[in-house]
Amino acid sequence: MPSDLSSVASACPVVExxxxxxxxxxxxxxxxxxxxxxxPADVVDAxxxxxxxxxxxxxxxxxxxxxxxxxxxxxxxxxxxxxxxRAVRGGRLDDPQAAWWxxxxxxxxTEAADTFGVDPRITALVTLTVVASEQLREGWTLxxxxxxxxxxxxxxxxxxxxxxHGRVHPAEAxxxxxxxxxxxxxxxxxxxxxxAGSELRRxxxxxxTPELPAKDLLGLLAGTxxxxxxxxxxxxxxxxxxxxxxxxxxxxxxxxxxxxxVMAIGLISALGxxxxxxxxxxxxxxxxxxxxxxxxxxxxxxxxxxxxxxVWLATEYAHADLSCHDVATARYIATDFLDAAGxxxxxxxxERITGSGHPDATxxxxxxxxxxxxxxxxxxxxxxxxxxxxxxxLIAENATLAQLHRVIIALFxxxxxxxxxxxxxxxxxxxxxxxxxxxxxxxxxGLHQALPQPKATMSYTYDLGATWRHQIVLEKVLxxxxxxxxxCLIGQGDHPIEYYDPDDPTDPxxxxxxxxxxxxxxxxxxxx
Numbered sequence: 001m002p003s004d005l006s007s008v009a010s011a012c013p014v015v016e017x018x019x020x021x022x023x024x025x026x027x028x029x030x031x032x033x034x035x036x037x038x039x040p041a042d043v044v045d046a047x048x049x050x051x052x053x054x055x056x057x058x059x060x061x062x063x064x065x066x067x068x069x070x071x072x073x074x075x076x077x078x079x080x081x082x083x084x085x086r087a088v089r090g091g092r093l094d095d096p097q098a099a100w101w102x103x104x105x106x107x108x109x110t111e112a113a114d115t116f117g118v119d120p121r122i123t124a125l126v127t128l129t130v131v132a133s134e135q136l137r138e139g140w141t142l143x144x145x146x147x148x149x150x151x152x153x154x155x156x157x158x159x160x161x162x163x164x165h166g167r168v169h170p171a172e173a174x175x176x177x178x179x180x181x182x183x184x185x186x187x188x189x190x191x192x193x194x195x196a197g198s199e200l201r202r203x204x205x206x207x208x209t210p211e212l213p214a215k216d217l218l219g220l221l222a223g224t225x226x227x228x229x230x231x232x233x234x235x236x237x238x239x240x241x242x243x244x245x246x247x248x249x250x251x252x253x254x255x256x257x258x259x260x261x262v263m264a265i266g267l268i269s270a271l272g273x274x275x276x277x278x279x280x281x282x283x284x285x286x287x288x289x290x291x292x293x294x295x296x297x298x299x300x301x302x303x304x305x306x307x308x309x310x311v312w313l314a315t316e317y318a319h320a321d322l323s324c325h326d327v328a329t330a331r332y333i334a335t336d337f338l339d340a341a342g343x344x345x346x347x348x349x350x351e352r353i354t355g356s357g358h359p360d361a362t363x364x365x366x367x368x369x370x371x372x373x374x375x376x377x378x379x380x381x382x383x384x385x386x387x388x389x390x391x392x393x394l395i396a397e398n399a400t401l402a403q404l405h406r407v408i409i410a411l412f413x414x415x416x417x418x419x420x421x422x423x424x425x426x427x428x429x430x431x432x433x434x435x436x437x438x439x440x441x442x443x444x445x446g447l448h449q450a451l452p453q454p455k456a457t458m459s460y461t462y463d464l465g466a467t468w469r470h471q472i473v474l475e476k477v478l479x480x481x482x483x484x485x486x487x488c489l490i491g492q493g494d495h496p497i498e499y500y501d502p503d504d505p506t507d508p509x510x511x512x513x514x515x516x517x518x519x520x521x522x523x524x525x526x527x528x
Contacts, residue, residue, distance in 0.1 A: 005191055010096035012182050012192075014103060017050050017070035022079035022089050024049035029088035036082045037061045038071055046071070069180070072110060073103030100192075101199060104181045112173040114162040115426045116228065118155045124174040125200040126150055131175075132189050132197070146171035154208040154232040159438065160426055210238030214252040218260035223324025226266060227427065227440055233267050242271055246278040254285045258360065259320035265291045273299050287359075290316070308356075310341035314349075315358040315365075322367055328448055330364070331371050332398045346373045378478040379447050380489075383408060383460070384471045389493015389511065393520075395486040397477065401429050401442035401450060403528050407486045408460060408470065410519040413495030413509055418463035424450045425458075468496065485524020488516045 009015060024046060033039055038046055038061040047054035052066040061068045074080040074090075077099035081090040093099055105121060112120035126149045130142065150156040163169045168176075178184045183193035205220050206212060217236050221229040237245055246268055253264035265288075268275050276299045283292040290309035296302035314337035321330035331345070338349045350372055354365045377397045384390040391411040395404065401422045409416045422429040422442060432441035450458055451474035460470040494508035 005195060006097050008182065008190075008192055009100035010093065012100055014070055014073050014107075014180055015093070015096065015100055017066075018073040018077060018079055018099070018103065019093050020050055021046060021067075021070045022074050025074075025080050025087055025089050027089055029086050032082055032085055032087045033061075034085065036075065036087075038067065043067055069107060072106045073099075076102040076106035078102075100181065101196075104177065104183070104196065107177045107180070108174060111177055112170050113164065114156065114170040115160065115164055116156055116162060118150075118162075119204060120170065120174065121200055122153070122155055122204045123150070123170045124178060125197065125204055126153070127171055127174040127178065128183070128189065128193060128197045128200070131184055131187065131193075142175065143169045143171050152207075154235040157228070157231055208232045208235045210236055210240070212236055214248040215256070215260075218249070218252060218256055218263055221263045221267075222257065222259035223263075223320070225427070226444070229263060230267065230270060242275045243278045245271065246275050250279060250282045250285075250288060254282065254287050257320075257323065258316045259323050261287060261291070262317060262320045265295060269295050269298070273301070276301060307341045307343075310337050311343065311352050311356045312358050314338050314341075315353050315356045315361050318353075318364045318368060319358075319360045322364065327367055327371055328377075328397070329446075331368055332446060332448075334364075334368060335398075375480060375482050377448075378481045378483050379451065380475045380478060381451075382473045382475050383411060384473075385412060385468060385493070385496065386471075388412075388468075388496045389491060391491035391511075391516075392475070392489045393486055394478070394481070394483055394489065395447065396483055397448040398446050399486075399528075401445055401447070402431070404447060404472075405431075405442065405460070406523055406528050407520065408462070410516055410523060411488060411491070412462075412470075413498075414462055414468075415498060418465070420460065420462045421464065422450070423459045423461070463498075486520045486528070488513050488520060491516075 030042060031039060040058040040060055043058045043061050043064050044054050044056065046067045047064060050067060050070065054064045054067065058064055061071065071080070075082060075087075077093075078090045079093065079099065080087050108120040108124050112123050114120070114123065123146065126146050127142075129149065130145045134145075147156060147162065150162070151158045156162050167173070175184065178193065178196070181192070181196075182190055183196045184190065189197070206216060208217065208220065217233065221232060224232075240248070249264040249268060253261040256264065265279075268279050276295055279292055280296055280301070282288045290305070290312040293302055293309050294305045294313060297305050314334040317337065318330040318334040321333055334349070334353070335345050338345050338352070343349050343352055345368070350365050350369050353368065354361055358364070378394050379397045380392065380394055382390055382392050393407060393411060395407060399407075405420055405422075406416075408414070419434060419436065420430060421436065421439060424445070428436075428439045429442040429445060430436045430439040432443065450456075451472070454474050454476050456474045458472050460472055462468045462470070491511050491513060494510050497506060497508050500506075
């Protein structure tokens with residue numbers, strides 16, 4: 001940043017407030033919350049130190065933005081250091097430019113997040129672009145212009161709303177943060193705003209266009225949601241033929257990381273039979289051979305894959321999940337591939353992975369060794385049907401939503417004769433056999449992904465005409481609770497009457513935990 005902007009950055013009100021807040025924290029420090037924020041009890045004192053007013057009783061620090069924003073700025077810039085649930089004064093403001101930039105990014109992440117999980121710095125860059133290119137008109141016009149560019153960039157889905165419930169629109173939030181930091185005054189960019197735009201262009205991911213190199217495309221998409229990945233990849237496909245897409249992606253994937261390779265194969269498979277046929281020309285590539293043979297079999301173009309291929313892919317997919325997700329996800333995907341080969345991960349699976357010939361076999365084997373023989377954690381769920389009671393059930397965290405569907409059918413006595421949909425965040429999942437629009441296969445997501453921590457929720461709707469809507473809450477995770485099949489602990493309320501006929505009324509079937517568990521036991525025996 002030019003030196004004349006350094007003094008401008010240091011004079012930014014939020015920077016000045018962050019410096020004062022760091023002085024208030026002092027060398028002795030103060031306790032903070034598990035989320036590294038000010039405790040509600042300390043917010044009033046912090047507000048007094050900053051010369052701002054605050055209510056006597058505060059529910060959380062974020063409810064007082066005049067304090068919370070400088071706090072985020074101070075922590076991001078290193079003016080306050082947090083460790084072991086305690087904050088102490090950190091370094092001095094020796095580099096105002098770096099502090100300003102760190103604080104700007106921290107507040108964007110906190111305040112300008114969208115429903116798609118896109119880096120908020122991209123939204124800020126697009127907002128700056130709109131301001132720089134035309135006379136800024138706020139409200140719906142700004143939102144519409146930013147959304148249009150974000151759709152063109154393939155960052156936002158045109159069929160869904162980027163605005164979180166109860167939050168301001170991400171574009172308006174980005175605009176507010178940019179103004180707070182002096183990057184925008186009124187309707188024009190300041191010198192700080194011009195510099196911020198150049199820095200944002202340097203750090204944010206590139207736009208997905210047909211000109212983007214295949215390597216960069218796979219780097220952007222690796223580990224992302226399959227629907228988002230496909231929507232963004234279609235912008236890259238452009239006028240390419242199926243054969244051209246396969247050639248570029250496969251050539252790049254042959255030397256890419258496992259996560260990028262998995263993404264490339266997924267895109268090619270989704271293109272259909274012709275693309276898979278074209279992929280078969282890469283069967284001689286060591287890093288693609290197993291992929292090619294398995295995908296070709298899935299498209300009925302090759303015989304069943306060899307055991308060696310399944311073990312190699314268990315290693316490949318586990319490595320991809322280790323790099324993009326967590327060891328639990330890696331464990332379960334490796335287990336799926338090994339089970340298909342008739343191999344038990346806990347018995348000799350680690351040894352087979354080590355000898356798979358995969359270039360990352362040793363690293364994957366070491367990571368999975370720590371969890372291979374431990375019991376699968378169990379989720380305790382409370383499933384409530386408004387006006388018709390609830391059920392509490394134990395189920396392994398690696399169960400898919402397809403398996404959970406069958407459990408819910410047993411818990412509430414449904415006959416399983418209607419369509420159903422799970423809603424997790426902004427994504428809907430259902431039975432792929434019925435090919436419902438804008439839904440993803442419920443076989444592709446596990447409970448540990450849908451409900452990643454206690455108090456997480458999702459919904460389940462049974463019978464899309466009658467819309468029996470259930471709320472599912474993860475109450476707690478049991479780490480040492482061996483479970484051979486789902487188990488209902490307790491429940492309240494009769495089974496709902498699925499086919500109510502006012503001319504021939506029937507009595508509801510009472511909830512019977514013993515009968516329900518008998519059905520769940522049978523499901524477990526069948527692998528539900």
